[in-house]
Amino acid sequence: MLAYSPSTASSTASAAAGPAIPLAPVLSAASFRRAAEVHASPARTVLDAGAYRLVTSGRVAIALALRELGVQAGDTVLVPAYHSPSMIPPVLWRGATPVFYRVTADAGVDLEDLAARIGPDTRAVMVTHYFGFPQDLAPIRALCDARGIALVEDCAHAFIGEHGGRPLGSWGDYAIASSMKFLPIYEGGALVSNRHDLKNVTLRSAGAGFEAKVALNSVEKGFAYGRLPTLRAALWLPLRAKSALWGLLKRGRKVPAPALAPASSDSSFDFDPRWLDKRSSLFSRTLLKASSPARIQALRRRNYQRLDEALRGLPGLRALHPQLPDGACPWVYPLLVDEPEALFQRLKARGVPLTRFAYPLWQGVDDTTCPNAGMLSRRVLALPCHQELREDELDWIIAAVRKEASA
């Protein structure tokens, strides 16, 4: 019942025509660069918003937030009609019913519609900072307080960033994040709260096989995209992950894959409750500590601006947002496209890395639920702007989009 299979939620670079450009950050020497080396000014992450637990995915964090809130059978949870399908199974796992509220044409919360859908059984509302652009949460927080419902702040696209002088993640009763969308790690999510101490949320290791698989996967990707010099990579592996890995290799057999890592790490929308009490890997936690949010934010903003300047005037497309707000750290560069299907196919055939967020929507959610969600689901194509993109790769992406948009 929790299973939901995506068709083509996102495409990885197929390398059919152009160079293989990573859709998401991959491990490189720079992944470990500390803040002081690059930027003096700090950047804030959701982990600065309150107490936190590092889990293996954002959806596990959603499930934990709903569990901590006591959401149960008979309750309803308000979910944006524009959503990642991975947000729904945790609601169903609680036995609760998702009720979809509308969004505006620029992916803001339709506050009037949200308020109208609050009923006697409503326990919580989820609000998403799409693509890293902060929602205006002050009025939503006020509405939740007035109506006695909880706010779950979905920072899956906003691991880094602040708004109104506060780190994102500090408005919600709970906030959730997906660190694997921002860092070169195979798994990673966070449950955050600045209102609760999270002492009921206890986690344990998912085992040596998991630790090894996570470390290996990041290193493998680093190699595959030519980011890692061979010998040094071995030194970068955290010691414990390395000994787990060697142990596994020595035993000379493969542990069945499904036990080793959650489906959330393989672009699936499934939710598996067996991962609820599992801690994020040592590799992910080490990388999180070693990486610089300031560097990531500065580079993502620079890459975003670069794409924006080069692409915003092209026929048949425009930037979803006219401006990148101060303090925001974009997940991707979302384009609103007039003929998305044709352009998507052409770009994909060329090997341009592209994300189609919220495509498809959860079964049964369509234009009658929310015309804007349907429109955004179909028309937004997003390009990567992550910190590990190289100049030549950005140039190539820009050239390819310019060419195909004018074709």
Ligand SMILES: *Cc1c(COP(=O)(O)O)cnc(C)c1O
């Ligand atoms: C990806 C995503 C999630 C879930 O995060 P995972 O780490 O993939 O489980 C939640 N909300 C939104 C908006 C997302 O895009």
